[in-house]
Amino acid sequence: MDESKRKRLEANGWKVSDTQEFLGLTDEEMAYIDLRIAVKKALRTRREAQGITQRALANRIGSSQSRVAKIEAGDPSVSLDLLIRALLATGATLADIADAIAPERVQA
Amino acid sequence: MDESKRKRLEANGWKVSDTQEFLGLTDEEMAYIDLRIAVKKALRTRREAQGITQRALANRIGSSQSRVAKIEAGDPSVSLDLLIRALLATGATLADIADAIAPERVQA
């Protein structure tokens, strides 16, 4: 069993108690999870760099502090839509997002 | 700006550069729309490059032909979640996505 995969799943809020379900994950599903993790990490990094509270960020996107907490925690109840919109609300550009999800890449 | 109105406009094929000036979209809303457009275009490009029908792609992601059509049309009923999952189903990597949403970037 791939331990690093399990830890990555659990880190993003996925329950990995069912071995069969875990083994059934495809590369695409793993990429999707990696994407979510990259975005949520970038969000927290950017928010803290700006010295903004979860409450302040919540106000920017018309949401609540608790939901911002769930976003940053990678709660499964949070969609990629909301993750991305929150990241954009920190002033991130599409280039910033690209850099966050594929960090081995550099500016042209 | 009202979210549902924005999505309707996007679905109706408004040219983004015109929309911002005319309707006063914020930079974040612009970036979000640009992101969706970039992903849906990349999806169609990749699917056609592989010679796969909408029906075949739909089968891959456990969906229907009609929904794939809506994805590629940028229908407002389609979330960014589904857009991304469909793109990943064409075999796209996170690097491919990064390249699609920030095309001015190059490989490291």
Next chain:
DNA sequence: TGCGCACATGTCAGATCGGACATACATTCA
């Protein structure tokens, strides 16, 4: 010790999304 602030967690009603289906449109081919 208690207070205030930031963040985390659980719940829920209403809003949005998604697969499925029917059907229409477009193109190709015989």
Next chain:
DNA sequence: TGAATGTATGTCCGATCTGACATGTGCGCA
């Protein structure tokens, strides 16, 4: 012309997501 194939559009309703709220945890400070 008609059949086959691929794509587009509209609708339904069960499933998922969301903002809001309540409440809990952790930490610094006086």
